[in-house]
Amino acid sequence: MNIESFLSVMSAMSVFVSLLLAFFLLTVKTENKLANRLFTLYLLFFAIDNIGIFINVDFIKDHFNLEFFRWSISSLIIPVFYLYIISVCFTDFRLKTKHLLHAIPFILTNLVFALRLYFLDNAAKIHFYDHRSEMPELYVFQFMLGMQIVFYSIGTFLVLKRYREIYQENYTNAKTSIFKWLFQITTVLFILYYLSIAKNVLRYTHTEALWIWANVIMQILVLIITCWFVLKALNYPELFRGIDSKLQLARDILPKENENNAAIKGSQSDLIKAQISTLKQYMTEKEPFLDPSLTIQELSNQIEIPVRDLSVLINHHMKQHFFDFVNEYRIQKAMHILKNPLKSDLTVLEILYEVGFNSKSSFNTSFKKYTNQTPTAYRNAS
Known part of the structure; x- marks a missing residue:
C-alpha cells in the first residue's frame, strides 16, 4: 500500500467514526439537545471536509461546483464548535438570528466562488482545480481559515474561563469532568488546527513528499482524536450540565x-x-x-x-x-x-x-x- 492509499484509508476511517458519533449524539437521550445537535453539526462538517482526501477524482471533475462548495463548508467548522462550547457551558443559551454572523465567511466565500468559479466552463474549472495551489482565491481562503482559528481559539478559551469563574462563585461539587472535558477537547482540537495551518504552509513550498507525510501524520492524529470522542460519548452520555450565563461575578x-x-x-x-x-x-x-x-x-x-x-x-x-x-x-x-x-x-x-x-x-x-x-x-x- 502506497502513502496515498494509506492516507485515503485513514481519512475514510475518520469520516466513518465521525458519522458514527454524530448518529449516536442524535439518538442518545439528554436534556441538552441543542449542544448535541451542534456537536453533530460540527462532526458532519468535519466529515464533509475530510472526505476530500479520498473522494474520487473523476467524481470531482463531473461535479466541480459541488467540490468548490465542499471547500467553503470548512469555514463553518470552527464557528459551530464555538457555539457548541457555549451551549454546553450555559443552559440558557439559545440560537438567535445574531448567530448567523458566524456564517459570514461561508457566505462571502460562496459569493466569491459564484463570481469566479461556479459559472466557468468545464475547461476553466479543470484548469483552476489543477492549479488551485497557485490561485489567489485559495491563498485568501486559507488565510481566512487561519484567522478563524486564531480568533475562535481566543474566544472559546474566554468562554471556558467565564464558565469556570461563575461555577466556582455560585456552585459546589461542580462536575469537574465537564470543565476538564471541554478544556481538553478545546485544547486538543485547536492544537490540531494550528498544526493544520503549518501543514497548509507546506502546500506552497513545492515539497510534495513533505506535504504528503504531513497529511499522513495529521490523519493519524485526527483518527485518534475522533476515536477518543467516541469513547467519551459512550462512557459519559450524560456528561454535560450547564449553568446560567446571567449569573454575575x-x-x-x-x-x-x-x-x-x-x-x-x-x-x-x-x-x-x-x-x-x-x-x-x-x-x-x-x-x-x-x-x-x-x-x-x-x-x-x-x-x-x-x-x-x-x-x-x-x-x-x-x-x-x-x-x-x-x-x-x-x-x-x-x-x-x-x-x-x-x-x-x-x-x-x-x-x-x-x-x-x-x-x-x-x-x-x-x-x-x-x-x-x-x-x-x-x-x-x-
Missing part, C-alpha cells in the same frame, strides 16, 4: 455597591462583619454543606441574605470562591469523622458522601489541598 457587582461616603462605609463594614459571623455560625450549626448540590442561591434563601450580597460577602470580603468556601466545611467534617475511632469502620467513600461530596476525585483533591495529605494517610496518622 462578584467583581461585576462590586462597582455598583461601592459608596464614597465614609459613614456609610463604616456602617457597611459593621454589617459585613455581622453577616460573616452569622454565615459561619449557620454553616457550623445547620450544616447546609451536606447537600451535595448546594448552590449560592439556595444558601441565600436559607440564611436570608440577598444572593448578590452573599456572593460579594464570600467571594470578595472572605476572599474565597463559594466552591472552596463550602468544601472547606465538608473537609473539616470529614477530618473529624476520620479522627473518630467510633467511625473507623466507615470507608473513605462512605465518608465523602456523608459530608456532601459526590466524587472521589473531587474529595481527594480538596482534602489534599487543605491538609497536604490523602484521606487515608490522614486517618492512619490520627
Whole structure:
C-alpha cells in the first residue's frame, strides 16, 4: 500500500467514526439537545471536509461546483464548535438570528466562488482545480481559515474561563469532568488546527513528499482524536450540565455597591462583619454543606441574605470562591469523622458522601489541598 492509499484509508476511517458519533449524539437521550445537535453539526462538517482526501477524482471533475462548495463548508467548522462550547457551558443559551454572523465567511466565500468559479466552463474549472495551489482565491481562503482559528481559539478559551469563574462563585461539587472535558477537547482540537495551518504552509513550498507525510501524520492524529470522542460519548452520555450565563461575578457587582461616603462605609463594614459571623455560625450549626448540590442561591434563601450580597460577602470580603468556601466545611467534617475511632469502620467513600461530596476525585483533591495529605494517610496518622 502506497502513502496515498494509506492516507485515503485513514481519512475514510475518520469520516466513518465521525458519522458514527454524530448518529449516536442524535439518538442518545439528554436534556441538552441543542449542544448535541451542534456537536453533530460540527462532526458532519468535519466529515464533509475530510472526505476530500479520498473522494474520487473523476467524481470531482463531473461535479466541480459541488467540490468548490465542499471547500467553503470548512469555514463553518470552527464557528459551530464555538457555539457548541457555549451551549454546553450555559443552559440558557439559545440560537438567535445574531448567530448567523458566524456564517459570514461561508457566505462571502460562496459569493466569491459564484463570481469566479461556479459559472466557468468545464475547461476553466479543470484548469483552476489543477492549479488551485497557485490561485489567489485559495491563498485568501486559507488565510481566512487561519484567522478563524486564531480568533475562535481566543474566544472559546474566554468562554471556558467565564464558565469556570461563575461555577466556582455560585456552585459546589461542580462536575469537574465537564470543565476538564471541554478544556481538553478545546485544547486538543485547536492544537490540531494550528498544526493544520503549518501543514497548509507546506502546500506552497513545492515539497510534495513533505506535504504528503504531513497529511499522513495529521490523519493519524485526527483518527485518534475522533476515536477518543467516541469513547467519551459512550462512557459519559450524560456528561454535560450547564449553568446560567446571567449569573454575575462578584467583581461585576462590586462597582455598583461601592459608596464614597465614609459613614456609610463604616456602617457597611459593621454589617459585613455581622453577616460573616452569622454565615459561619449557620454553616457550623445547620450544616447546609451536606447537600451535595448546594448552590449560592439556595444558601441565600436559607440564611436570608440577598444572593448578590452573599456572593460579594464570600467571594470578595472572605476572599474565597463559594466552591472552596463550602468544601472547606465538608473537609473539616470529614477530618473529624476520620479522627473518630467510633467511625473507623466507615470507608473513605462512605465518608465523602456523608459530608456532601459526590466524587472521589473531587474529595481527594480538596482534602489534599487543605491538609497536604490523602484521606487515608490522614486517618492512619490520627
